[in-house]
Amino acid sequence: MINQYFEKIFSDLEEIEKRLSSGSSQQEIEQLTEELLRLRRQMDHLVNYWLKFEEKVNTLQLNYNLNIPEELFDMIPEGLLEKLDLCDEDFGMEKEEKMQTSPPANTNTITRNTLQNMDEHIFMTLDNLETTRSFRRGIGYFDLSMMKEAVEEFNKVIEREPDFMAGHFYLGLAYGEMGRYEKALKEFNLILAINHNQKFRAVVHNCRGNVFAEQERYEEALKEFKKALELDNEFYDVYFNLGATCYNMNKFEESIEYFKEALKYFDNDWEILYYLGKSFGNLGCLKEAIHYVEKAVRLNGGLTAIHLELGVLYELMGEKNKAKKHYAKVKGQ
Numbered sequence: 001m002i003n004q005y006f007e008k009i010f011s012d013l014e015e016i017e018k019r020l021s022s023g024s025s026q027q028e029i030e031q032l033t034e035e036l037l038r039l040r041r042q043m044d045h046l047v048n049y050w051l052k053f054e055e056k057v058n059t060l061q062l063n064y065n066l067n068i069p070e071e072l073f074d075m076i077p078e079g080l081l082e083k084l085d086l087c088d089e090d091f092g093m094e095k096e097e098k099m100q101t102s103p104p105a106n107t108n109t110i111t112r113n114t115l116q117n118m119d120e121h122i123f124m125t126l127d128n129l130e131t132t133r134s135f136r137r138g139i140g141y142f143d144l145s146m147m148k149e150a151v152e153e154f155n156k157v158i159e160r161e162p163d164f165m166a167g168h169f170y171l172g173l174a175y176g177e178m179g180r181y182e183k184a185l186k187e188f189n190l191i192l193a194i195n196h197n198q199k200f201r202a203v204v205h206n207c208r209g210n211v212f213a214e215q216e217r218y219e220e221a222l223k224e225f226k227k228a229l230e231l232d233n234e235f236y237d238v239y240f241n242l243g244a245t246c247y248n249m250n251k252f253e254e255s256i257e258y259f260k261e262a263l264k265y266f267d268n269d270w271e272i273l274y275y276l277g278k279s280f281g282n283l284g285c286l287k288e289a290i291h292y293v294e295k296a297v298r299l300n301g302g303l304t305a306i307h308l309e310l311g312v313l314y315e316l317m318g319e320k321n322k323a324k325k326h327y328a329k330v331k332g333q
Contacts, residue, residue: 009039021302023332043144131160135167142174150174165195172207181211202232209241218249236265240272243279252279270299274306281309286317304330 138153172187209224243258277292
């Protein structure tokens with residue numbers, strides 16, 4: 001029964017996305033926004049029940065000395081701690097170690113395959129039950145994009161366990177999502193100062209690069225992304241960030257090289273194909289641009305920006321009929 005309830009919610013979300021992508025009128029957009037708010041209120045209501053449940057379980061465990069294993073892995077957003085390589089025993093304990101005109105640095109690069117190398121003992125380093133609960137709640141809030149609440153919980157974690165690196169890492173991510181960039185950098189810098197796990201450091205440098213890119217500090221972002229790749233040459237996601245940063249710096253030849261490298265590992269990624277095409281377009285290489293943007297539209301045909309780009313490219317090539325076809329898609333026809 002509960003599975004059907006959630007399936008209905010996500011089915012409604014997909015329907016809203018479908019209607020938005022088909023070119024809705026202003027009135028329809030307002031109606032769909034109200035529908036989204038209704039779904040959000042439903043989920044918030046469920047979160048409140050979940051928190052009450054957690055508090056009750058916590059009280060029972062403390063009062064009756066129950067041995068209830070923590071199921072943290074069920075709460076962690078899939079792919080969120082990608083390259084931490086927690087098989088390294090010093091992790092966490094060592095004290096020495098959107099569619100835009102320009103592509104954003106991929107703030108989700110840590111979400112593609114992050115948990116692959118995770119080891120359960122990272123969570124077992126938390127001896128205090130309430131600290132563990134705060135960490136769980138923080139991850140839950142983070143997954144629901146409730147960053148203010150997530151920050152409050154992660155702050156509780158690092159106040160009690162200042163050497164717990166995962167707490168600082170998540171806190172930095174949450175601050176970054178909130179646009180509180182200096183605070184995010186402070187957490188990431190702390191990790192780099194005391195943790196020597198190379199794969200973890202690569203992820204942190206990538207996160208620092210994302211923060212700099214969000215502030216349009218592209219030279220600094222480029223250095224961070226290159227450092228991430230230097231520390232972990234299998235951190236393939238970084239190639240997109242390098243390409244995006246070069247694109248935003250109008251270094252289109254370099255962006256093409258990085259996007260092509262990213263394409264070797266993510267050959268069905270419409271976003272890589274789209275910006276690779278745009279990079280060629282900015283250099284006046286129209287045939288190459290159309291080749292890649294056409295591939296992107298086959299993977300994500302509902303995005304009007306891709307059709308608009310193809311319309312412009314075909315018009316520049318003098319192929320008016322093909323241009324009209326894509327302009328019609330932009331108008332929802």
